[in-house]
Amino acid sequence: MTTLRQQMIELLREEELDAIELSQLLSIPEKEVYDHLPHLARTLASSREKLIISPYLCLLCDxxxxxxxxFDRPGRCPRCKNSHIRMATYTIR
Ligand SMILES: [Zn+2]
Incomplete structure (x- = not known):
């Protein structure tokens, strides 16, 4: 039986995904994805693989x-206060 975290690791080995895509692929709420990600990063810390994060990005001022x-979504950009933020994406390499 594969656990949710193992499934997550397998998905992220295959492709780069954001939390919404992960929640859809795993059929769990987006909020739960953010709970799993830090554990996943720690699990990988003791292996040869690494969780690579492409950070959230403000669409107005970059x-x-x-x-x-x-790991959860930031509400606003601290620089320009805009709330249009591009999702962070994750992959394992
Ligand atoms: Zn901004």
Whole structure:
């Protein structure tokens, strides 16, 4: 039996996905994806693979949320206060 996290790892090995796509593929709420991602990153830390994050990006001023410790969606851009933020995407390499 494969666990949800194993399924997530397998999906992210295949392609780069955002939290909405992961929630649809795994049939779980988007919120739950954000709960699993930090655990997944820790699990991978002890292996040769790595969770690669393309950070959230402000669509107005290109502010990049690099190094953000939280995984859930930011409400607004801290620089221009715009709320149109491109989703972060994840892949495993
Ligand atoms: Zn901005």
């Amino acid at each position: 502010y990049s949320f690099t190094g953000r410790s939280r």
